[in-house]
Amino acid sequence: MEQVGQMPCPLVKEEGEGVKWVRKELRGMDGRFKIANREALIGVALALFNFGWWFFFAYGLGDASPEDYSYVFGFPAWFFYSCIVGFLVMVALVIIVVRWWFVEVPFDEEESS
Amino acid sequence: MNAVVVSLFIFLIIIFIIGFWSSRSLNQVPEDSFLQEYFLGGRKLGGFILAMTMIATYGSASSFIGGPGVAYTEGLGWVLLSxxxxxxxxxVLMILGKKFAIMARKYKAVTLIDFLKGRYESKAVVLLAAFSIIIFLFSAMAAQWVGGARLIESLTGLNYTTALFIFAVSVLVYVIVGGFRAVALTDTVQGVIMLVGTLLLLIATIIAGGGVQTIMSDLVAENPNLVTPYGAEGNLTPAYVSSFWILVGVAVVGLPQVTVRAMSYRSSKAMHRALIIGTIVVGFIMLNMHLIGVFARPILPGIEVGDKVMPMIAQEVLPPWLAGFVLAAPMAAIMSTVDSLLLLVSSAVVKDVYLNYVNPSATNATVKKWSFTVTAVLGIFVFLMALNPPDLLIWLNLFAFGGLEATFIWPVVLGLYWKKGNKYGALASMVVGIASYIIIDQFFPSLLGVHNVVFPIILSLIAYILGSMMTQVSHNPLTDQPH
Incomplete structure (x- = not known):
C-alpha cells in the first residue's frame, strides 16, 4: 500500500481497497485493533457505570420530600453524591483506566509528515 | 461597562495574534499537504489542545448563555441534567479512539466524510453526508452568529448590525488565515478563559449569596422544588432527564465537528492526556456554569429572560474589569463553536463535493484558492442570514444537533467496529435517522416522555443492521464494485 506522494485526500484509486483494508484488519491481523476494541468496551462500561451512579443517587436520595432532605456541605445529599462526588469518581476512574489499561500504539506507518 | 468593552477588545486582539501566528505554519508546509494542514492542523495536536478544542467546540452558546438561564428557572434538576x-x-475519544485515528490515517481522511468514503466507497453515502452537514451545520452556525452578535450588543450597547459585523470580521479573519490549527489554538485560549472565568464567577456568586447553605435555604423558602431533581414545576421526569444522556452525552460521538477532532491528534499519548483533561474540564465547566445559574436566583430574583442571567450576575457580583474577562467566556464559547463549524462546512464543500466529484484533478493552488474563497463566501452568506434570521433557520438549528447525531452515529461507530456493516446499511441508517427524527419532531414530540432524538437513534441502528444483513449475500464487500 504505497501511498507516498499521492494527494492527501483519500484517493482510494484501486477498487475496493478501503473495504479490503477493513476486512483484513478486522480479521485480527493488526494487533492495534484488538487494543482499540478493548478500549472502546472500557468506554462503554465507564459510561454505564457513570449513568448508574448518577441515576441511583439522584433519584434514590432525591425522591424524598424536600423537607426531609439531608445536606452535605450545604448541598442536598442527592445532588452532592450524584453530581459532585459522581464527577470526582469518574475523573478518578478515567485516570486509573487510562494510566493502567490503555496501551500506547503508533498511528503512522506509511505517512510521516 | 467600559471595562467590559476593554476586556473583550483585548480578548479579540489576542485571538487575532494567534490566528496570524498559526498562519505561518500554513505557509511552511509542503504544497501537497495543504489540505491536511488547513482542515486538520497536520494531525499534530497534543493532548491539552485536543481536550480544549473538543470542549470549546462542543460547549456552545447554549451551555454558556442558555444553560445557566434554564438552571436559574428550573433549579438543581437542570444541573443534574447538565x-x-x-x-x-x-x-467520544474512547469509542472512536485509536481505531478511528488509524483508519483515518489509512484513508488519508481529513474530514468525517473522507472516512465514510474510504469505509463505504459509495457516492450516495458521501453526497448524503455532505448534504446533511452543509444544511444542518450551516443553520447551527448562523444561529450561533446571532447569539454572538446579541451578546456584543448587550455588552457594548452597539446596535445589532454593527455588533454582528464586528463578530463576523473577527471570526472570518482568523479562520481564513489560520485554518484548523488557528482554530484549535484559539479554542485552547478560549477553553482556559471559560475554565478560569466560570470558577471566579462561581466563587463570587457564592460569596454574594452568603454561602451555599444560605442560598439553598433561600431557594427552599421560595420553592422547595428548586432543590429537587424534578425541576421547579416538578415536570422533569427521570425518563426525560436521562434521555439527555443520549442527546448531549453518548450520541455526541456522531457529531461531525467532534469526530473531526478525533482524527487530528498527534499520538496515542496525546489522546490519553486528552481523555483525562477533557473529563476534568468538561465536568468542571458544566457543574460551575449551571450552579451559577441556580445560585443567581436568590441574589437577583425575577429575571424574566434566561439569556440575561449570566451577563447580569457577572456584572452584579464582580468588579467591572473582571466581569469583562468572565463575560469573554461565553463570547469565547460562541466564537470557538462558530469557527469550527465554518471550517467544517467549507471542508464539506471544497473537499467532499468539489474535489471528489466536480474537479478531482484540481491542482494544489486551485484547492487553496477554493478553500479560502469558499470559507469567505460562506462567512458572508451566514452574515446576511444572521442579519435577519428566517424562521426556518431557527427551526433547523434546534433540529441540527439531534439530526446530525441520528444521521452519523451508526455509520461511524458500526463502520469502525462491525465488519459486516456496508454501504446499504449506512445509507438506510442515515435516511431512517433523518426521516424518523423529522416525523417524531413534527408529529409525536416527546414520545413516551423521552427526548425526540432517542427513537431515531434506535431506529437508525435497526436500519443499519437490517440494511447490512439483507445485502450480505448478493453484495459481498470484497466483490462489490464501488461506484
Missing amino acids: MSQVVTGYF
Whole structure:
C-alpha cells in the first residue's frame, strides 16, 4: 500500500481497497485493533457505570420530600453524591483506566509528515 | 461597562495574534499537504489542545448563555441534567479512539466524510453526508452568529448590525488565515478563559449569596422544588432527564465537528492526556456554569429572560474589569463553536463535493484558492442570514444537533467496529435517522416522555443492521464494485 506522494485526500484509486483494508484488519491481523476494541468496551462500561451512579443517587436520595432532605456541605445529599462526588469518581476512574489499561500504539506507518 | 468593552477588545486582539501566528505554519508546509494542514492542523495536536478544542467546540452558546438561564428557572434538576455531559469527556475519544485515528490515517481522511468514503466507497453515502452537514451545520452556525452578535450588543450597547459585523470580521479573519490549527489554538485560549472565568464567577456568586447553605435555604423558602431533581414545576421526569444522556452525552460521538477532532491528534499519548483533561474540564465547566445559574436566583430574583442571567450576575457580583474577562467566556464559547463549524462546512464543500466529484484533478493552488474563497463566501452568506434570521433557520438549528447525531452515529461507530456493516446499511441508517427524527419532531414530540432524538437513534441502528444483513449475500464487500 504505497501511498507516498499521492494527494492527501483519500484517493482510494484501486477498487475496493478501503473495504479490503477493513476486512483484513478486522480479521485480527493488526494487533492495534484488538487494543482499540478493548478500549472502546472500557468506554462503554465507564459510561454505564457513570449513568448508574448518577441515576441511583439522584433519584434514590432525591425522591424524598424536600423537607426531609439531608445536606452535605450545604448541598442536598442527592445532588452532592450524584453530581459532585459522581464527577470526582469518574475523573478518578478515567485516570486509573487510562494510566493502567490503555496501551500506547503508533498511528503512522506509511505517512510521516 | 467600559471595562467590559476593554476586556473583550483585548480578548479579540489576542485571538487575532494567534490566528496570524498559526498562519505561518500554513505557509511552511509542503504544497501537497495543504489540505491536511488547513482542515486538520497536520494531525499534530497534543493532548491539552485536543481536550480544549473538543470542549470549546462542543460547549456552545447554549451551555454558556442558555444553560445557566434554564438552571436559574428550573433549579438543581437542570444541573443534574447538565452533568450528563461529563460522559462526553471520555466517551467520544474512547469509542472512536485509536481505531478511528488509524483508519483515518489509512484513508488519508481529513474530514468525517473522507472516512465514510474510504469505509463505504459509495457516492450516495458521501453526497448524503455532505448534504446533511452543509444544511444542518450551516443553520447551527448562523444561529450561533446571532447569539454572538446579541451578546456584543448587550455588552457594548452597539446596535445589532454593527455588533454582528464586528463578530463576523473577527471570526472570518482568523479562520481564513489560520485554518484548523488557528482554530484549535484559539479554542485552547478560549477553553482556559471559560475554565478560569466560570470558577471566579462561581466563587463570587457564592460569596454574594452568603454561602451555599444560605442560598439553598433561600431557594427552599421560595420553592422547595428548586432543590429537587424534578425541576421547579416538578415536570422533569427521570425518563426525560436521562434521555439527555443520549442527546448531549453518548450520541455526541456522531457529531461531525467532534469526530473531526478525533482524527487530528498527534499520538496515542496525546489522546490519553486528552481523555483525562477533557473529563476534568468538561465536568468542571458544566457543574460551575449551571450552579451559577441556580445560585443567581436568590441574589437577583425575577429575571424574566434566561439569556440575561449570566451577563447580569457577572456584572452584579464582580468588579467591572473582571466581569469583562468572565463575560469573554461565553463570547469565547460562541466564537470557538462558530469557527469550527465554518471550517467544517467549507471542508464539506471544497473537499467532499468539489474535489471528489466536480474537479478531482484540481491542482494544489486551485484547492487553496477554493478553500479560502469558499470559507469567505460562506462567512458572508451566514452574515446576511444572521442579519435577519428566517424562521426556518431557527427551526433547523434546534433540529441540527439531534439530526446530525441520528444521521452519523451508526455509520461511524458500526463502520469502525462491525465488519459486516456496508454501504446499504449506512445509507438506510442515515435516511431512517433523518426521516424518523423529522416525523417524531413534527408529529409525536416527546414520545413516551423521552427526548425526540432517542427513537431515531434506535431506529437508525435497526436500519443499519437490517440494511447490512439483507445485502450480505448478493453484495459481498470484497466483490462489490464501488461506484
